Amino acid sequence: MLPFSALSEALGAIVPKRSHPPSPPRLPSPSARRWRAATAAAALAVLAGGSLAACGSDAKASDAGADAVATTPTTMPAWYAAGGGTHMTTVSRDTTTVDDDASAKDTTSLGTDCVTLLTDVQAAQIFAPAPDADTQQHWSDALDRLAQSAADCRDGVTRSDSALIAKAAKERRAGSTELNQAMKSAAALSG
Numbered sequence: 001m002l003p004f005s006a007l008s009e010a011l012g013a014i015v016p017k018r019s020h021p022p023s024p025p026r027l028p029s030p031s032a033r034r035w036r037a038a039t040a041a042a043a044l045a046v047l048a049g050g051s052l053a054a055c056g057s058d059a060k061a062s063d064a065g066a067d068a069v070a071t072t073p074t075t076m077p078a079w080y081a082a083g084g085g086t087h088m089t090t091v092s093r094d095t096t097t098v099d100d101d102a103s104a105k106d107t108t109s110l111g112t113d114c115v116t117l118l119t120d121v122q123a124a125q126i127f128a129p130a131p132d133a134d135t136q137q138h139w140s141d142a143l144d145r146l147a148q149s150a151a152d153c154r155d156g157v158t159r160s161d162s163a164l165i166a167k168a169a170k171e172r173r174a175g176s177t178e179l180n181q182a183m184k185s186a187a188a189l190s191g
Helices: 004-011 030-056 061-070 076-103 107-126 133-159 162-190
Strands: none
Touching: 076 107, 076 133, 076 162, 107 133, 133 162
16 A cells, blocks of 8 residues: 555645544435435336236236336336436436546545445446346446446555556546447437
């Protein structure tokens, strides 16, 4: 692990050494918490509705699986409207925020915003895959790279490890490239 002064040099500014532990991560804004709660409730309603519909009829167990599959968006416009577009926008916004923190040499915000990016990337990773293979490939690659970047960034800030922060920045650039491709493809196919 490099000394704190090496971290400061890597960021391009002198950052005073803290005598206290880092602040806990910021909580999402009330509107973001409401949006996440509403999204989770909607997802549960969709899943429960498919399962309950199958239980309320004389359907066989295999029909219950067919109901669950029917709730997965099968077109890009449906996927985008069902939450894919929101996940893309959220991850893009988070990535820009982390980039801004790094440019400003703000290690306190950088650590917190990397945690936010990681949380939002993980939420996007469990969302349904994009129906278009090309879009999904770029989206999946973006999420994988940004998840690694966010984890390395968080750990680099926590450990004052400038090499890990630099690695996270490189991973973030690669993830951002894939994210931009995925967003362009999704927008073109979603009308």
